[in-house]
Amino acid sequence: MRTTIRSSVAIEGIGLHKGKPAKVVFRPAEGATGLRFLSPLFGDPLPALLSNVAGTVRGTNLTDGRSTIYTVEHLLSAAAGLGIDDLDIELTGEEPPAGDGSALPFASALYKAGFREKPGQERKSLQLKGRLEMRKGDVAYLAQPAAKGVFFKLTYDYPHQLVGRQTLEFALSPEEYLARVAPARTFGFSHELEALKKAGLALGGSLDNAVVITGTEILAKGGLRFADEFVRHKLLDLIGDLALTGLPLKDVYIEAERSGHAANVNFAKLLLEKAYL
DSSP states (O other): OEEEESSOEEEEEEBTTTOSEEEEEEEEOOSSOOEEEEOTTOSSOEEOOGGGEEEOSSSOEEESSSOEEOOOHHHHHHHHHTTOOOEEEEEESSSOBOTTSSSHHHHHHHHHHOEEEETTOOOOOBBOSSOEEEEETTEEEEEEEOSSSEEEEEEEEESSTTTEEEEEEEEOOHHHIIIIITTOOOEEEGGGHHHHHHTTOSTTOOTTTOEEEOSSOEEOTTSOSSTTHHHHHHHHHHHHHHGGGSSOBOSEEEEEESOOHHHHHHHHHHHHHHOBO
């Protein structure tokens, strides 16, 4: 049975990359419409699907062929992590508010809005027939059937004295997602900031919505939320990007090492191609 939320809920703030005022309204969806975006930029609702991906530089962006919305992965992660099938996501502006840099503001708002099952609307899911691998250099993904449930093993390995190698094993459920993944904030390295701003990115970034890693210290408002916050955020992003298949995962084990948005999207395409519904 498919699910949506019980009531609408809104969040306002500043966009991470464009640095402009932004607002998102989550609205219940009556039909089996999946996750989709509504915006004055679009004539029609834009489904959150792989076919609409416009780019993956420092975030996952979607387009209708004329206009583009940016950094939607945290919104999608919150919806998918909580098991929501159908949701209308109304954006004012080109990107959602950054919040605190995590998916927690979105996931908490959706959780408080409540969930509603929709009798008579069948829930299809993505299942695997066998083992599936994707590898390029030091980036690797593996997926295979699991006995029951959705399990992740994610490794983030970065050659920096303050980061190193972090590994997380995680069994997906709404409660576990809300407590262990949603609060993990986006992060970046101080040496990248000047180039990002010159490229028109991270214009709304600050320690209010990101963790910054310098050569000698980690700058995080209130300190790190988890000792392994970096790999948890990578899992947050992966869950959001996999939601672009348009189908929830079912009884699958996924392992990823040094994941990123571009590779996540390519892996999602491979999953969709090789899975059965």
